[in-house]
Amino acid sequence: MTYEPRFGARKERDNTWTIVDRRTGEIAERSGLILARLNQNVVLGLIQILEQIEDAPKRVH
Secondary structure: OOOOOEEEEEOOOOEEEEEEOOOOOOOEEEOOOOOOOEEEHHHHHHHHHHHHHHHHOOOOO
């Protein structure tokens, strides 16, 4: 089985970047924040963090 990242980046016409949820095709959202109109450096770091969160074991509290 090959690993396919859940999140990707899309460059917009205004030269900002958007993080996209590849499962839904929609703009990614976390904790009420819409992950759009970001600069490239921020997007790369956020995608890494989002993938780590996605891969983390889930626990019921």
